Amino acid sequence: MATQKIIWTVLPKGFTRDGEPVVSLVPSFRLTPQSASEQVLEAFPDLLDWPGQLRRTRFALRVGAQSFDLRPVSEPDPDTWQRAFAKDLPVAGYVFNDLSVHNLRSYPVRSVVSFLHTHYGELAENEGLQRPPLFGTGTRLQRMLGEMGIRPGRQRIGIGRWFSDGRTKEGGKTHLESSLDADYFSEQGFAPPTVVGIDGKPQDNSTSYISDRKLRRALPAALSGAAAAHFSGEPEYALYQANRFYQRPENERAYERLPVAGAASALLKAPEFDFHRLAASFNDAPAVMRRLGLVIDAVVIGGRALVEQAQALPLHAL
Numbered sequence: 001m002a003t004q005k006i007i008w009t010v011l012p013k014g015f016t017r018d019g020e021p022v023v024s025l026v027p028s029f030r031l032t033p034q035s036a037s038e039q040v041l042e043a044f045p046d047l048l049d050w051p052g053q054l055r056r057t058r059f060a061l062r063v064g065a066q067s068f069d070l071r072p073v074s075e076p077d078p079d080t081w082q083r084a085f086a087k088d089l090p091v092a093g094y095v096f097n098d099l100s101v102h103n104l105r106s107y108p109v110r111s112v113v114s115f116l117h118t119h120y121g122e123l124a125e126n127e128g129l130q131r132p133p134l135f136g137t138g139t140r141l142q143r144m145l146g147e148m149g150i151r152p153g154r155q156r157i158g159i160g161r162w163f164s165d166g167r168t169k170e171g172g173k174t175h176l177e178s179s180l181d182a183d184y185f186s187e188q189g190f191a192p193p194t195v196v197g198i199d200g201k202p203q204d205n206s207t208s209y210i211s212d213r214k215l216r217r218a219l220p221a222a223l224s225g226a227a228a229a230h231f232s233g234e235p236e237y238a239l240y241q242a243n244r245f246y247q248r249p250e251n252e253r254a255y256e257r258l259p260v261a262g263a264a265s266a267l268l269k270a271p272e273f274d275f276h277r278l279a280a281s282f283n284d285a286p287a288v289m290r291r292l293g294l295v296i297d298a299v300v301i302g303g304r305a306l307v308e309q310a311q312a313l314p315l316h317a318l
Helices: 050-055 077-085 109-127 140-146 175-184 223-229 234-246 276-282 286-292 303-313
Strands: 003-015 021-032 061-065 066-074 194-196 202-204 296-300
Touching: 021 276, 021 303, 050 077, 061 296, 066 303, 077 286, 109 140, 109 234, 175 223
Parallel strands: none
Antiparallel strands: 003 021, 021 296, 061 066, 066 296, 194 202
Protein backbone atom coordinates (compact mmCIF):
# COMPACT_ATOMS: atom_id res chain seq x y z
CA MET A 1 0.00 0.00 0.00
CA ALA A 2 1.27 3.46 -0.89
CA THR A 3 2.56 5.51 2.02
CA GLN A 4 2.72 9.25 2.47
CA LYS A 5 4.42 11.57 4.92
CA ILE A 6 4.05 15.33 5.17
CA ILE A 7 6.62 17.43 7.01
CA TRP A 8 5.38 20.89 8.01
CA THR A 9 7.72 23.86 8.30
CA VAL A 10 6.49 26.97 10.13
CA LEU A 11 7.92 30.34 9.09
CA PRO A 12 7.16 33.77 10.60
CA LYS A 13 5.30 36.10 8.23
CA GLY A 14 4.25 39.18 10.22
CA PHE A 15 1.49 40.47 12.44
CA THR A 16 -2.18 41.32 12.21
CA ARG A 17 -3.41 44.82 13.03
CA ASP A 18 -4.23 43.51 16.49
CA GLY A 19 -0.68 42.34 17.05
CA GLU A 20 -1.30 38.62 16.62
CA PRO A 21 1.59 36.75 14.92
CA VAL A 22 1.01 35.41 11.41
CA VAL A 23 2.93 32.36 10.22
CA SER A 24 3.30 30.53 6.92
CA LEU A 25 2.93 26.75 6.89
CA VAL A 26 4.91 24.95 4.18
CA PRO A 27 4.20 21.25 3.57
CA SER A 28 6.91 18.95 2.20
CA PHE A 29 5.47 15.78 0.67
CA ARG A 30 7.12 12.36 0.85
CA LEU A 31 5.02 10.00 -1.31
CA THR A 32 6.19 6.41 -1.67
CA PRO A 33 4.40 4.04 -4.08
CA GLN A 34 4.73 0.34 -3.26
CA SER A 35 3.73 -1.02 -6.68
CA ALA A 36 3.61 0.07 -10.33
CA SER A 37 -0.12 0.73 -10.14
CA GLU A 38 0.47 3.22 -7.32
CA GLN A 39 2.87 5.42 -9.30
CA VAL A 40 0.13 7.96 -10.06
CA LEU A 41 -1.42 10.63 -7.87
CA GLU A 42 -4.73 8.76 -7.82
CA ALA A 43 -3.16 6.32 -5.35
CA PHE A 44 -2.97 9.14 -2.77
CA PRO A 45 -6.58 10.25 -2.12
CA ASP A 46 -5.62 13.10 0.23
CA LEU A 47 -3.88 14.85 -2.65
CA LEU A 48 -6.61 14.56 -5.25
CA ASP A 49 -8.30 17.56 -3.59
CA TRP A 50 -5.57 19.07 -1.43
CA PRO A 51 -7.36 22.45 -0.90
CA GLY A 52 -10.45 20.57 0.32
CA GLN A 53 -8.29 18.49 2.64
CA LEU A 54 -6.85 21.68 4.11
CA ARG A 55 -10.31 23.13 4.76
CA ARG A 56 -11.17 20.01 6.78
CA THR A 57 -7.92 20.09 8.77
CA ARG A 58 -7.38 21.79 12.12
CA PHE A 59 -3.93 23.25 12.69
CA ALA A 60 -2.14 24.02 15.95
CA LEU A 61 1.33 25.30 16.78
CA ARG A 62 3.21 23.78 19.70
CA VAL A 63 5.98 25.84 21.28
CA GLY A 64 7.53 24.02 24.20
CA ALA A 65 4.69 23.09 26.53
CA GLN A 66 2.31 25.64 24.99
CA SER A 67 -0.15 24.98 22.17
CA PHE A 68 -1.82 27.65 20.02
CA ASP A 69 -4.64 27.18 17.55
CA LEU A 70 -3.98 28.44 14.02
CA ARG A 71 -6.62 30.19 11.91
CA PRO A 72 -5.82 29.94 8.18
CA VAL A 73 -6.31 33.21 6.29
CA SER A 74 -5.18 32.11 2.81
CA GLU A 75 -7.68 30.31 0.59
CA PRO A 76 -6.31 27.62 -1.77
CA ASP A 77 -8.29 27.20 -4.98
CA PRO A 78 -9.48 23.66 -5.84
CA ASP A 79 -9.73 24.42 -9.58
CA THR A 80 -6.11 25.62 -9.70
CA TRP A 81 -5.00 22.45 -7.91
CA GLN A 82 -6.91 20.20 -10.32
CA ARG A 83 -5.39 21.93 -13.35
CA ALA A 84 -1.83 21.57 -11.97
CA PHE A 85 -2.07 18.12 -10.36
CA ALA A 86 -4.17 15.71 -12.41
CA LYS A 87 -5.05 12.32 -10.95
CA ASP A 88 -2.89 10.56 -13.56
CA LEU A 89 0.21 12.64 -12.70
CA PRO A 90 3.21 10.29 -12.23
CA VAL A 91 4.53 9.83 -8.71
CA ALA A 92 8.12 8.65 -8.35
CA GLY A 93 9.12 7.31 -4.96
CA TYR A 94 10.70 10.01 -2.82
CA VAL A 95 14.46 9.61 -2.41
CA PHE A 96 16.31 11.57 0.26
CA ASN A 97 18.95 13.81 -1.30
CA ASP A 98 21.96 13.47 0.98
CA LEU A 99 23.76 16.80 0.60
CA SER A 100 26.25 15.96 3.35
CA VAL A 101 28.63 14.63 0.69
CA HIS A 102 28.44 17.78 -1.44
CA ASN A 103 31.03 20.53 -1.29
CA LEU A 104 29.50 23.83 -0.24
CA ARG A 105 30.72 27.10 -1.73
CA SER A 106 29.74 30.41 -0.19
CA TYR A 107 31.35 33.73 0.70
CA PRO A 108 30.98 36.41 3.42
CA VAL A 109 28.95 39.12 1.70
CA ARG A 110 29.42 41.52 4.61
CA SER A 111 33.21 41.38 4.30
CA VAL A 112 33.15 41.92 0.54
CA VAL A 113 30.74 44.86 0.78
CA SER A 114 32.73 46.40 3.64
CA PHE A 115 35.95 46.17 1.61
CA LEU A 116 34.37 47.79 -1.47
CA HIS A 117 32.60 50.47 0.57
CA THR A 118 35.76 51.47 2.46
CA HIS A 119 38.17 51.67 -0.46
CA TYR A 120 35.73 52.97 -3.08
CA GLY A 121 34.69 55.72 -0.65
CA GLU A 122 38.29 56.69 0.13
CA LEU A 123 39.28 56.80 -3.54
CA ALA A 124 36.21 58.81 -4.51
CA GLU A 125 36.65 61.27 -1.64
CA ASN A 126 40.37 61.88 -2.04
CA GLU A 127 40.98 61.47 -5.77
CA GLY A 128 37.75 62.84 -7.19
CA LEU A 129 37.81 62.64 -11.00
CA GLN A 130 41.57 62.06 -11.12
CA ARG A 131 43.04 58.64 -11.80
CA PRO A 132 44.35 57.33 -8.46
CA PRO A 133 48.16 56.92 -8.49
CA LEU A 134 49.47 53.37 -8.20
CA PHE A 135 53.13 54.16 -7.55
CA GLY A 136 54.49 55.91 -4.52
CA THR A 137 54.78 54.91 -0.91
CA GLY A 138 51.49 54.40 0.88
CA THR A 139 49.10 55.36 -1.92
CA ARG A 140 45.48 54.48 -1.30
CA LEU A 141 45.36 52.22 -4.33
CA GLN A 142 48.39 50.31 -3.08
CA ARG A 143 46.75 49.88 0.32
CA MET A 144 43.66 48.47 -1.35
CA LEU A 145 45.71 46.07 -3.48
CA GLY A 146 47.79 45.12 -0.44
CA GLU A 147 44.67 43.99 1.41
CA MET A 148 43.87 41.83 -1.63
CA GLY A 149 47.30 40.20 -1.25
CA ILE A 150 48.87 42.02 -4.21
CA ARG A 151 52.22 43.57 -3.41
CA PRO A 152 55.04 44.62 -5.74
CA GLY A 153 57.78 42.03 -6.10
CA ARG A 154 55.93 39.18 -4.41
CA GLN A 155 55.67 36.02 -6.42
CA ARG A 156 52.74 33.59 -6.41
CA ILE A 157 50.83 35.90 -4.10
CA GLY A 158 47.63 37.76 -4.91
CA ILE A 159 44.63 37.06 -7.07
CA GLY A 160 46.69 35.89 -10.07
CA ARG A 161 47.36 32.57 -8.35
CA TRP A 162 43.61 32.01 -8.07
CA PHE A 163 43.47 31.46 -11.84
CA SER A 164 46.83 30.41 -13.25
CA ASP A 165 49.21 29.11 -10.58
CA GLY A 166 49.57 25.47 -11.63
CA ARG A 167 46.49 25.38 -13.88
CA THR A 168 46.89 24.23 -17.48
CA LYS A 169 44.65 24.66 -20.49
CA GLU A 170 43.80 20.99 -20.35
CA GLY A 171 42.35 21.36 -16.86
CA GLY A 172 43.77 20.72 -13.42
CA LYS A 173 43.77 22.77 -10.26
CA THR A 174 45.91 25.61 -9.02
CA HIS A 175 48.27 24.96 -6.13
CA LEU A 176 45.97 27.04 -3.91
CA GLU A 177 42.89 24.99 -4.81
CA SER A 178 44.74 21.72 -4.34
CA SER A 179 45.84 22.74 -0.85
CA LEU A 180 42.39 23.91 0.21
CA ASP A 181 40.74 20.82 -1.28
CA ALA A 182 43.06 18.56 0.73
CA ASP A 183 42.29 20.46 3.96
CA TYR A 184 38.53 20.94 3.59
CA PHE A 185 37.00 19.04 0.65
CA SER A 186 38.64 15.60 0.75
CA GLU A 187 37.77 12.47 2.70
CA GLN A 188 40.54 13.49 5.11
CA GLY A 189 38.96 16.91 5.61
CA PHE A 190 37.67 18.54 8.76
CA ALA A 191 35.02 16.64 10.73
CA PRO A 192 33.41 18.58 13.61
CA PRO A 193 33.05 16.60 16.88
CA THR A 194 29.24 16.93 16.78
CA VAL A 195 26.69 17.45 14.01
CA VAL A 196 23.01 18.34 14.05
CA GLY A 197 20.78 15.35 13.37
CA ILE A 198 17.52 15.27 11.44
CA ASP A 199 15.68 15.84 14.75
CA GLY A 200 17.58 19.10 15.29
CA LYS A 201 19.60 17.70 18.19
CA PRO A 202 23.42 17.39 18.27
CA GLN A 203 24.85 13.93 17.81
CA ASP A 204 28.33 12.46 18.14
CA ASN A 205 30.54 12.66 15.04
CA SER A 206 33.77 11.20 16.46
CA THR A 207 33.53 7.67 15.04
CA SER A 208 36.85 6.12 14.09
CA TYR A 209 35.52 5.22 10.64
CA ILE A 210 36.10 8.11 8.25
CA SER A 211 33.31 6.95 5.94
CA ASP A 212 30.82 7.28 8.81
CA ARG A 213 31.83 10.79 9.83
CA LYS A 214 30.08 13.87 8.51
CA LEU A 215 32.70 16.19 7.05
CA ARG A 216 32.14 19.92 6.99
CA ARG A 217 33.03 20.21 3.27
CA ALA A 218 33.05 24.00 3.43
CA LEU A 219 35.62 26.69 4.06
CA PRO A 220 35.33 28.42 7.44
CA ALA A 221 33.40 31.68 7.29
CA ALA A 222 36.22 33.63 8.97
CA LEU A 223 39.88 33.16 8.13
CA SER A 224 41.15 30.50 10.52
CA GLY A 225 42.68 27.06 10.74
CA ALA A 226 44.54 25.66 7.74
CA ALA A 227 43.16 28.40 5.47
CA ALA A 228 45.05 31.09 7.39
CA ALA A 229 48.36 29.92 5.89
CA HIS A 230 47.20 30.73 2.35
CA PHE A 231 45.87 34.30 2.63
CA SER A 232 47.23 37.65 3.76
CA GLY A 233 44.06 38.57 5.64
CA GLU A 234 40.27 38.61 5.73
CA PRO A 235 39.77 40.81 2.61
CA GLU A 236 41.80 38.54 0.32
CA TYR A 237 40.12 35.46 1.79
CA ALA A 238 36.62 36.93 1.31
CA LEU A 239 37.33 38.00 -2.28
CA TYR A 240 38.77 34.58 -3.12
CA GLN A 241 35.61 32.89 -1.83
CA ALA A 242 33.42 35.31 -3.81
CA ASN A 243 35.37 34.60 -7.00
CA ARG A 244 35.31 30.84 -6.43
CA PHE A 245 31.56 30.96 -5.83
CA TYR A 246 30.94 32.25 -9.36
CA GLN A 247 33.96 30.80 -11.21
CA ARG A 248 33.54 27.04 -11.25
CA PRO A 249 36.39 25.33 -13.12
CA GLU A 250 34.92 21.89 -12.46
CA ASN A 251 32.05 22.80 -14.82
CA GLU A 252 34.26 24.05 -17.64
CA ARG A 253 34.27 22.07 -20.86
CA ALA A 254 37.45 20.22 -21.71
CA TYR A 255 39.93 22.24 -23.77
CA GLU A 256 40.47 21.12 -27.36
CA ARG A 257 43.07 22.60 -29.69
CA LEU A 258 40.84 21.92 -32.71
CA PRO A 259 37.06 21.39 -33.05
CA VAL A 260 36.00 17.78 -32.54
CA ALA A 261 33.21 16.38 -34.69
CA GLY A 262 30.20 15.40 -32.62
CA ALA A 263 31.43 17.21 -29.51
CA ALA A 264 28.50 19.65 -29.47
CA SER A 265 26.26 19.47 -26.43
CA ALA A 266 23.19 17.32 -26.78
CA LEU A 267 19.84 19.04 -27.18
CA LEU A 268 18.12 19.79 -23.90
CA LYS A 269 15.16 17.57 -23.15
CA ALA A 270 12.03 18.81 -21.48
CA PRO A 271 12.06 17.56 -17.86
CA GLU A 272 9.72 14.71 -17.03
CA PHE A 273 7.88 16.02 -14.01
CA ASP A 274 6.47 13.78 -11.35
CA PHE A 275 4.46 15.06 -8.38
CA HIS A 276 7.48 15.95 -6.21
CA ARG A 277 9.32 17.82 -8.96
CA LEU A 278 6.19 19.64 -10.09
CA ALA A 279 5.39 20.79 -6.54
CA ALA A 280 8.99 21.98 -6.08
CA SER A 281 8.89 23.89 -9.38
CA PHE A 282 6.56 26.50 -7.85
CA ASN A 283 9.07 27.54 -5.16
CA ASP A 284 9.83 30.85 -6.89
CA ALA A 285 6.14 31.75 -7.24
CA PRO A 286 4.77 32.35 -3.71
CA ALA A 287 1.41 33.67 -4.96
CA VAL A 288 0.85 30.48 -6.97
CA MET A 289 1.95 28.35 -4.01
CA ARG A 290 -0.74 29.98 -1.88
CA ARG A 291 -3.36 29.35 -4.58
CA LEU A 292 -2.35 25.69 -4.60
CA GLY A 293 -2.13 25.31 -0.83
CA LEU A 294 1.61 24.70 -0.92
CA VAL A 295 1.89 27.66 1.49
CA ILE A 296 -0.83 28.37 4.05
CA ASP A 297 -0.84 31.65 5.96
CA ALA A 298 -2.39 31.42 9.42
CA VAL A 299 -2.92 33.62 12.47
CA VAL A 300 -1.57 32.29 15.77
CA ILE A 301 -4.55 32.66 18.12
CA GLY A 302 -3.31 34.07 21.42
CA GLY A 303 0.18 34.36 19.97
CA ARG A 304 0.82 37.74 21.54
CA ALA A 305 1.88 35.82 24.63
CA LEU A 306 4.78 34.39 22.59
CA VAL A 307 5.81 37.90 21.55
CA GLU A 308 5.72 39.12 25.15
CA GLN A 309 7.78 36.14 26.30
CA ALA A 310 10.37 36.79 23.58
CA GLN A 311 10.58 40.48 24.51
CA ALA A 312 11.33 39.54 28.11
CA LEU A 313 14.29 37.35 27.14
CA PRO A 314 17.83 38.80 27.33
CA LEU A 315 19.31 39.60 23.93
CA HIS A 316 21.94 36.82 24.09
CA ALA A 317 19.15 34.24 24.51
CA LEU A 318 17.35 35.21 21.28
